[in-house]
Amino acid sequence: MQFNEVRIFFTKTGMAKYISHLDLMRCMTRALRRAQIPLWYTEGYNPHLFMTFARPLPLGVESLCESMDIRLVGEMTFREMKTRLSDALPRDITVVRVAKPVHKPTEIAFADYEMQLYTDDPAALLQAMETRFAADTLPVLKKAKQGKRRVEKETDIKPNILAFDLAQHDDGVTLTVRVTAGDQNNVSPALLLDALTENAPVAVKHTDILKRRVLLANGEAFC
Numbered sequence: 001m002q003f004n005e006v007r008i009f010f011t012k013t014g015m016a017k018y019i020s021h022l023d024l025m026r027c028m029t030r031a032l033r034r035a036q037i038p039l040w041y042t043e044g045y046n047p048h049l050f051m052t053f054a055r056p057l058p059l060g061v062e063s064l065c066e067s068m069d070i071r072l073v074g075e076m077t078f079r080e081m082k083t084r085l086s087d088a089l090p091r092d093i094t095v096v097r098v099a100k101p102v103h104k105p106t107e108i109a110f111a112d113y114e115m116q117l118y119t120d121d122p123a124a125l126l127q128a129m130e131t132r133f134a135a136d137t138l139p140v141l142k143k144a145k146q147g148k149r150r151v152e153k154e155t156d157i158k159p160n161i162l163a164f165d166l167a168q169h170d171d172g173v174t175l176t177v178r179v180t181a182g183d184q185n186n187v188s189p190a191l192l193l194d195a196l197t198e199n200a201p202v203a204v205k206h207t208d209i210l211k212r213r214v215l216l217a218n219g220e221a222f223c
Helices: 014-018 021-034 078-088 122-134 189-197
Strands: 004-012 051-053 062-072 093-099 108-118 139-146 149-156 161-169 172-180 206-216
Touching: 004 078, 014 062, 021 051, 021 078, 078 093, 108 189, 122 161, 122 172, 122 189, 139 189, 172 189, 189 206
Parallel strands: 062 206
Antiparallel strands: 004 062, 004 093, 051 062, 108 172, 108 206, 139 149, 161 172
C-alpha cells in the first residue's frame, strides 16, 4: 500500500509539560483518530499506527518546536489536517504547521533553551552560575548502561555548550543556551541546571524550561 509521509510541528506548553512522552503518544493517537485523518498502519500480525517523534521532550519542559511524523493512505490538504487535529487536541498542545518532511530527525544537532530560575537573591545566583560557567569543566552524573545494569557515570558537558547568556531579573536569573542534541551527545536541560546551581549560596525556588528551537549541524532550522 502506498503512503505519504507528513510532519506535524506542534507546541507543548502550560499544563501539557507534565504529560509524559508515553501519554503524549496516546493523546496524539486519540486526536488523530478523532480528526478522521486517513492514517497508515503497519502490516503484520499486530498492526499499529505509524507515529514517530523527533527528540522526545523531558517531563516538565515546555517546547515551541516539537514534531511528529505520520503516514497517510488518503488525500487531505495540510490546512485541513492542521484544522482538524487542532480541534481534537487539548488546549496546551497546539499544531503550528503541517508539511512534508525535509530532514531526518537524526540530523538534529543542537537545541536552544530558555530557562528561568527563581530565587530570593538573584545577584548571588547569577554570580554562582557565572563562576560555574567559567570553570574548565562542568561535570554531571549521567545514567549509562553497563551490561544489564544502569549506572551513573560522570561526564563533562562543558564541550557540549556552544553558546550561553545569563541575565538577572527581579525574581531570579534567565539563562539562554545552545547545547548539542544529537543521538550520542544530547544534553539534558535539567542536568545542566543541576550542574550550574550545585553548591550555589542561595536556593532556587523553581525553574521554567522552554525549548525554543532545534537546529541542524549547519545552524539551519530542522524542518
